[in-house]
Amino acid sequence: MVMCQLLSCSEVPTSQEHDHEKQRIHQKLDQLKAKLDHLCRPCSWDWMFFQGNCYFFSTFQEKWKESVKACKDMGAQLVVIKSNDEQSFLQRTCKKKRNTWMGLSDRKEEGQWLWVDGSPLLFNFRNYWSAGEPNNQDNEDCAVFSDSGWNDITCSHEAFWVCKKPASPCSK
Incomplete structure (x- = not known):
């Protein structure tokens, strides 16, 4: 029971x-x-959003050419600066890392600074170069963000880099 x-x-x-x-x-x-x-999320978790674009700040250093390829492999390009606000944002962010590649070089023709997308460096952006730069010392053909502004250094130097791509639109 x-x-x-x-x-x-x-x-x-x-x-x-x-x-x-x-x-x-x-x-x-x-x-x-x-x-x-x-x-x-307009950008992947490891990317930073700013004014409609996504930015990836590398955590290790590469030569300029390898940095260009690394950005392409991520569906982006080494950063091309389009505005004063973008320059200020990048300069502030990159200052923490010291030398950081941007997508600017005069590799094709000395003194003719071109972005990786083929567009020329705008005249009003020339004031971002640090004092005495670019100086082409030791055949310096690639540009970096440095402490006080832009600097030209040899492309075989290793530096951090910044990739840029458009942000993903949010569908509703």
């Missing part, structure tokens, strides 16, 4: 109750997924 009472008191869910619980959990998961779909 005692054994019968123990069996009838135990709370073992029926398969129908188990199926109902699974269905309730799946419903909750679907609701959470729907909410997550409405969140928008």
Whole structure:
């Protein structure tokens, strides 16, 4: 008699109750997924967003050519500066790391500074060079952000780098 009472008191869910619980959990998961779909990250987690673009700041150093390739491999390009605000943002951020490559060089023709997208360095951006730069000392053909402004250094030097790509639009 005692054994019968123990069996009838135990709370073992029926398969129908188990199926109902699974269905309730799946419903909750679907609701959470729907909410997550409405969140928008215009840039990947390891990229920084600024004025419609995503920026990747490397954590190790490479030569200029390898930095160009690293950015291309990430679907981006070595940074091309398009505005004074962007320059200020990059200069502030790169100052923490010391020399950091940008996508500017005069490798094709000495003194003819071009961005990696083929566009020329705008005249009003020339004031970002540090005092006495660019000076082409020791055949310096690639540009970096340095402590006080831009500097030309040899492209075979190893430095950090910054990649840039357009931010992803958030669909609604």
